[in-house]
Amino acid sequence: MLDKLYKLAINAQKLDSDKLLQQFLAPTQLQYDILQLNKDQLYYKGIAADGRSFGDYAPYTLEYKRKIAPKIGRDTRTDNITLKDTGAFYDSFKLENERDQIVISADTEKPNGDLMSFGKILGLTDESKNELVDWIKEPLQQAVIEALQQ
Numbered sequence: 001m002l003d004k005l006y007k008l009a010i011n012a013q014k015l016d017s018d019k020l021l022q023q024f025l026a027p028t029q030l031q032y033d034i035l036q037l038n039k040d041q042l043y044y045k046g047i048a049a050d051g052r053s054f055g056d057y058a059p060y061t062l063e064y065k066r067k068i069a070p071k072i073g074r075d076t077r078t079d080n081i082t083l084k085d086t087g088a089f090y091d092s093f094k095l096e097n098e099r100d101q102i103v104i105s106a107d108t109e110k111p112n113g114d115l116m117s118f119g120k121i122l123g124l125t126d127e128s129k130n131e132l133v134d135w136i137k138e139p140l141q142q143a144v145i146e147a148l149q150q
Helices: 002-014 017-024 028-043 059-067 126-149
Strands: 094-098 101-105
Touching: 002 126, 017 126, 028 094, 028 101, 028 126
Parallel strands: none
Antiparallel strands: 094 101
């Protein structure tokens, strides 16, 4: 019994939480899901990472999105500002795992200006972060248990 506890204690000392988290966040599907959370909060909610709304489209833009955009294959959502017209911005999203954070980047420079003028558009809201924690909490706990039992 004491041998097992001693081994568990040794493994706990060796546990590198940063390395474990990096390995856990490495799978492509999880990275895709994290990026999708950011895209969804932009597209479906029209909000920045701080939860601030982008507001509503101007009347001219609403008219364009209703009449012209469908004919030329552009985005037609008008419920909220989506920052999506051609889809190039959304397609440029990338995720980088750094030692103590996850960094979402994208090409925000567009012909009419920088999309960052809308605020901190790259990053997760608290609601999206909580959703991510819900997704990974149990599998991450299992990974820690397995690392302790090695």
